[in-house]
Amino acid sequence: MTSSSSSPTLRTDEPTFAESARLQARLHDLVPGGAHTYARGSDQYPEYMTPVLEHGRGARVWDVDGNEYVEYGMGLRAVTLGHGYAPVSEAVRAVLDRGMSFSRPTRLEVDAAEDFLSLVSGADMVKFAKNGSDATTAALKLARAATGRDMVAVADQPFFSTDDWFMGTTPMSAGVPETVRTATVGFAYNDLASLQALFDAHPGRLAAVFLEAATTLQDPAPGFLEGVRELCTAHGTVLVFDEMITGFRWSAHGAQAVYGVTPDLSTWGKAMGNGFPVSALAGRRDLMELGGLRTDAERVFLLSTTHGPETVGLTAFRAVVEAYRRDDPVATMRRQGTKLAEACNEVVAAAGLDEFVDVVGHPACLVFRTRDADGRASQAMRTIFLAELLRRGVLGQSFVVSAAHTDADVEHTVAAVAGALPTYEKALTDGPEAVLEGRPVAPTLRATSAPRRLR
Structure with missing residues (x-):
């Protein structure tokens, strides 16, 4: 290419x-x-x-x-x-005159879901949205509903969500209640002992563990992901892989396929649409159905979005899938x-x-x-x-x-x-x-506008 x-x-x-x-x-x-x-x-x-x-x-x-x-x-x-990229743009142009948003599901939603699940072998169901944060927060809600627990453990990786449960852990935490901040705890990637310590410190409290299976600078150490999987299974905690970056970059099947460890839920976005807005939450049927109609449990209000199933984003996604199959x-x-x-x-x-x-x-x-x-x-x-x-x-x-x-x-x-x-x-x-003209660039997530406050 x-x-x-x-x-x-x-x-x-x-x-x-x-x-x-x-x-x-x-x-x-x-x-x-x-x-x-x-x-x-x-x-x-x-x-x-x-x-x-x-x-x-x-x-x-x-x-x-x-x-x-x-x-x-x-x-x-x-x-x-x-x-x-022409094949994606042409597919989107072709669907524009057919309408974008309707009051009932479309055939396209069936086709897009089948395409997605054909790629992600560890998932039984998928729900589409527009932003990655929508998907990660929905994953946490499902985990809390399924386990009846409130806390979440997140790896020391750059970013998981714009929502309070994660932003409360960053320097840009203004506006996030203290009760929300304390419900999120951190562990070190590639340090299984640090995650075990959280399970020991908060017995029966961890609803979910969130991490990227791999990052730009770190591959999983031998046995690390397998160990995380075993800990989550042993403690009845939901394992969530964030595939926002790794999905369609490490593999069209995600990092979970590259490293051979299957999470309970996974969240996707970014390259799914080659720039068109589309994201996804996918996972085990018993968890996903908590937001559906095949449950006697209290229902979860899960990703009920106006624009999640609009035709442009899903058409772009299907064209991306086709490009990955062809090339x-x-x-x-x-x-x-x-x-x-x-x-x-x-x-x-x-x-x-x-x-x-x-x-x-x-x-x-x-x-x-x-x-x-x-x-x-x-x-x-x-x-x-x-x-x-x-x-x-x-x-x-x-x-x-x-x-x-x-x-x-x-x-x-x-x-x-x-x-x-x-x-x-x-x-x-x-x-x-x-040689420097002006002030240096600043960290994205910082507590104040300084050192790059507008003059």
């Missing part, structure tokens, strides 16, 4: 961001935070380089100032086939990601900077790490690196690839990394303030 088509010409002039700056300022007047997702916020980019995008095609995007970029991150990992986007992402990481690390090593910059992680979900002269992770150095990439036509807070990233896109990116290194080295030698 890749080609050798030409990539944007590596810039030698300084890009301008005047129109982007104007629109970003207007967004701050109209939208809290200036973006509808915190990870897309202006505080995540160099202060005077916050591109506002116009359109995209394949692995490239164009901003309102006419700058062209090879893009990474791909819709916060939601796009695996490329922007404007092998997972293999393409793995190949291109491997190529990108190896080539970037080679040019960094050649410049003698491999102690300070590297590209690591799962090939389909790479990140770059930036360290200061003392070898510590540095937001200032990250900002300098981001700015130098932007100047050379590469946009991304990470190097998350899609199957649309061509060899030419990879070569362009490697050249941009090589071009960024002299400035990076100057910052190591003279200090970041010698």
Whole structure:
């Protein structure tokens, strides 16, 4: 699914961001935070380089100032086939004139559910929604209803939900009642003893255990997932795998298929629709039916959403499934990601900077790490690196690839990394303030707007 088509010409002039700056300022007047997702916020980019995008095609995007970029991150990992991927777009166009939302289920809902369950062998039933948080919170509600318990254990992984049960564990916990915060407890991924300690400390209280089976930087240690499964079974606790990132990146069947451990429930989203909004909760029939009509137990109000079954999202999902059956986007992402990481690390090593910059992680979900002269992770150095990439036509807070990233896109990116290194080295030698324009980027989840409060 890749080609050798030409990539944007590596810039030698300084890009301008005047129109982007104007629109970003207007967004701050109209939208809290200036973006509808915190990870897309202006505080995540160099202060005077916050591109506002116009359109995209394949692995490239164009901003309102006419700058062209090879893009990474791909819709916060939601796009695996490329922007404007024709088979998905054409399928959606074909369904538009047939209506989008009705007062009864459609045949499409049957077809989409059968497609989904044909991929996820450990699940008996599925319910569709629009946002990943809808699915994860519904999973927790089912677990609490099934067990009669209130607490939930979550792995020390970045993100599970915008809802109170998870946000109360983060620095952005304002507005979350203390009683909600204390019902969520944490354990360390790949540390089975830390999870056992929670079961010991809260006997008969844990309704669910939530984790990603694998992450960008961590694969499960031998026996870890199996041990989690055994603990949950022994204690009557519901095991939930969050497949938002791993689903359709690690495998179309999810990380649960890669590692051979079946959860009780799993939650899906992001790449399911190649950018179109669709998510899913799937799992064992006895749990899922608590939200259905085949139960004598008290019913669970489960994912009753107006837009969950609308035809565009489900049509996009079915077209994505077809693309994965026809081609092998997972293999393409793995190949291109491997190529990108190896080539970037080679040019960094050649410049003698491999102690300070590297590209690591799962090939389909790479990140770059930036360290200061003392070898510590540095937001200032990250900002300098981001700015130098932007100047050379590469946009991304990470190097998350899609199957649309061509060899030419990879070569362009490697050249941009090589071009960024002299400035990076100057910052190591003279200090970041010698080259940094504006304030450094800030952590997404933090307690206050500082250090990037709007002036």
